[in-house]
Amino acid sequence: MTKARILVLISGGGSNLQTLIDASRQPDCAYEIVHVISNRPEAYGLSRAEQAHIPARCLDHKAFKDRSSFDAALAQMIDEVRPDLIVYAGFMRIMGADFVSRYEGRMINIHPSLLPNFPGLHTHARALEAGVTIHGCTVHWVTAGVDEGAIIGQAAVPILPGDTPDDLAARVLVQEHRLYPACVQAVASGRAKLVDCRTWLDGRPGGLALLG
Template identity: 55%
Template sequence: MPKRLVVLVSGRGSNLQAILSACESGQIPATEVVAVISNCPQAAALALAAAAGIPVRCVDHRRFGDRSSFDAALRAQIDDFAPDHIALAGFMRRLTPEFAQHYEGRMVNIHPSLLPAFPGLHTHAQALAEGVKLHGATVHFVTADLDAGPIIVQGAVPVLAQDDVDSLAARVLAMEHRIYPQAIAWLVSGRLRMEQGKVTIDGEKAGEFSPCIWPGTED
């Protein structure tokens, strides 16, 4: 039976499209995206999902008085689809510890920096301001601490002298589209797990450092 994947989105849906394409091609094996859920009614990702025939739901965070009540409503919508796994794909809401614990080991996120560097927002501006030579993206398990869950895989890109926020963001986004489907493929196939706060692949600890994909190397 195919694995059931729910994707949470807030924006245009480029990582959602990468996931859908990887499911269609078989890179993500035996998996069906059973729902796409957003906190933003205007999210372009909802239209993308609907055009693909995927059920869509919106839980507008502006209709809730606090984070806990929003998370409770979001959790109810997710659980209605009985997913095996949840993927955050540009979902721009900070989740409560209770929400993260409910899906512990089953929920992953893509973050546009080489964590633990530059958690939170405006990562590309932070990277340029710090003058780093390498920037990139990280896939990690979602835990109670923001952008601090166990790292699954990272992809690095060079920061060029002529870069601005837009050019650097575009290079990082292309890397996101490579590493996120790969991480989800490991997860749904049962190769990847989070055990006692550590990432294991094929039952073996990934070690202190997780796999890193560099430009020009194979996945």
């Protein structure tokens, strides 16, 4: 079986990267992680990649005068690797429209809320402030709009009495570690596809759903 070539973009600790690495070692996995790129030199995810013998590099966004210069340099680095799929795993950069259109349909991201609710930052605190009873995480295609791409999969968790943002973040992270490998596997195997701005799973409109 020819496995899909995955390039992972990170900015931090890389816990989702680690779950993808672990899943890639399973015999039925449809993908292999061929490269990791971080925009922050201190990101622990670079060490995770090194420990897994995966080529990894840092492209520090602070070294560039503007967003477009960084985007162009990152695109050049990605094109050298020739991945089939680009996976954001805690990649904390909003990329320009030209970059996104270059790889649209080949980039996915995980977000810590049940989109379309609470796009952007501070999702757990905002969920608690809004008084919702269900929270979770979403894997979606990357588009020019922030957290607006078609949903590939979601996992839900209940909000419990007395929850703090940290409590909720920890519970959601457990589900992220279940959901992301499943969604990457679905895309890499061809089960999940982007068709006319919608996700199709197994030949029908829709995505994966996991219960927490």
